[in-house]
Amino acid sequence: GGLFVLRHADVVQLSSDPRIVATEAAIPESRGVTEGILHEFFSLGMLTANGAPHERRRSIMSRALSTVLAKELRASVRNATEDLIDAVYAQGTAEFVSQFADKIPVLALAGILGVPQEERAVFVSHVGELSRFFSPTSTTADIAKSAEAAAFLRDYLMLKMAQSHTGAGFMD
Numbered sequence: 001g002g003l004f005v006l007r008h009a010d011v012v013q014l015s016s017d018p019r020i021v022a023t024e025a026a027i028p029e030s031r032g033v034t035e036g037i038l039h040e041f042f043s044l045g046m047l048t049a050n051g052a053p054h055e056r057r058r059s060i061m062s063r064a065l066s067t068v069l070a071k072e073l074r075a076s077v078r079n080a081t082e083d084l085i086d087a088v089y090a091q092g093t094a095e096f097v098s099q100f101a102d103k104i105p106v107l108a109l110a111g112i113l114g115v116p117q118e119e120r121a122v123f124v125s126h127v128g129e130l131s132r133f134f135s136p137t138s139t140t141a142d143i144a145k146s147a148e149a150a151a152f153l154r155d156y157l158m159l160k161m162a163q164s165h166t167g168a169g170f171m172d
């Protein structure tokens with residue numbers, strides 16, 4: 001029931017069209033998910049919100065995505081890319097999308113969030129499980145696994161935030 005717009009000019013044109021709005025909770029609701037963490041992901045998200053809720057949530061992110069964070073993001077992307085390149089050299093070959101391109105955003109995010117190197121494989125695995133929900137062919141079992149992964153990631157990040165506020169180390 002949707003379209004993907006990939007060309008920059010089309011994205012720019014559509015993003016300024018007042019008839020085009022974010023999905024809010026339409027995607028999970030179209031799959032029968034009317035409550036729980038996957039529904040909250042959409043109903044409380046910045047990218048899926050419209051109007052005042054979007055503006056309020058974006059302002060929080062705008063402050064967080066300062067120049068310093070942008071520099072950290074570039075460094076995190078660079079480090080993730082270099083690690084993946086090293087892995088390709090060690091293996092001798094790689095399937096570009098699944099073993100390289102798909103992993104860069106998740107590993108960069110893990111770097112920005114301060115996920116320790118020894119915890120990144122678990123973090124990446126749960127993000128992969130969460131992403132199954134976004135497949136148009138996801139099954140009821142996939143949706144359940146995505147919900148479990150989302151709950152794990154939420155709890156993991158909440159724990160890390162609490163530890164950083166109490167002064168405890170990331171691994172304490």
